[in-house]
Amino acid sequence: MDITPDTEQTPSTNITPAYYRQVLGKLPTGVVAITGINDDNEKLGLVVGTFQSLSLEPPLVMFCVDKSSSSWPKLRKLQKFTANILADDQIAICRSLSRKGPEKFENLPCTEGPLGTPHLDGATAYIDCLVTAEVVVGDHYMVVGAVSHMTEGNGDALLFRAGKFGQYQPLEIPTEAARSAS
Numbered sequence: 110m111d112i113t114p115d116t117e118q119t120p121s122t123n124i125t126p127a128y129y130r131q132v133l134g135k136l137p138t139g140v141v142a143i144t145g146i147n148d149d150n151e152k153l154g155l156v157v158g159t160f161q162s163l164s165l166e167p168p169l170v171m172f173c174v175d176k177s178s179s180s181w182p183k184l185r186k187l188q189k190f191t192a193n194i195l196a197d198d199q200i201a202i203c204r205s206l207s208r209k210g211p212e213k214f215e216n217l218p219c220t221e222g223p224l225g226t227p228h229l230d231g232a233t234a235y236i237d238c239l240v241t242a243e244v245v246v247g248d249h250y251m252v253v254g255a256v257s258h259m260t261e262g263n264g265d266a267l268l269f270r271a272g273k274f275g276q277y278q279p280l281e282i283p284t285e286a287a288r289s290a291s
């Protein structure tokens with residue numbers, strides 16, 4: 110299915126890709142490695158910032174992949190994947206898996222997950238999924254996964270905003286009691 114709006118419905122605009130990125134860059138995203146392994150034992154993976162929860166009952170998740178991805182056509186054939194929520198000490202893993210080329214998984218320790226897909230050691234959570242839908246939207250594929258297993262790991266999630274990595278920092282909001290005392 111292609112749900113790209115046709116040109117009549119798309120407003121004409123002067124929004125450049127650079128400005129689009131600048132504005133959307135205000136919103137932090139998680140950093141998630143989508144991983145799989147094919148019959149030739151080739152590990153496959155790419156990093157996405159577009160991973161989201163989608164439905165609770167049934168449990169569904171989604172992410173978007175650029176049409177230019179060289180890994181997604183191979184991952185798509187498997188019809189299953191693990192979403193590894195990367196931890197804030199896994200920037201090097203993010204860099205490896207967001208490169209193009211076959212050496213992405215060099216020196217990346219993995220353990221086999223319940224669907225046979227690679228779980229990257231040290232991730233903060235693993236979400237194992239079967240692909241249930243994929244639609245073309247603009248210059249991306251929107252992929253929906255039905256969650257079959259979930260496992261919590263350790264640490265806090267790595268975040269990405271405006272081209273920089275970061276960590277979640279809760280705000281110190283004074284309680285009612287502290288406010289009345291001051």
Ligand SMILES: Cc1cc2nc3c(=O)[nH]c(=O)nc-3n(C[C@H](O)[C@H](O)[C@H](O)COP(=O)(O)O)c2cc1C
Binds near residue numbers: 157174177206
């Ligand atoms: C923090 C971060 C978030 C990214 N988010 C996405 C995304 O949501 N979708 C996407 O297609 N690529 C995204 N990328 C870029 C892909 O990881 C990269 O283009 C891809 O892995 C290239 O390798 P491939 O051709 O093997 O797929 C992101 C990269 C980084 C570093």
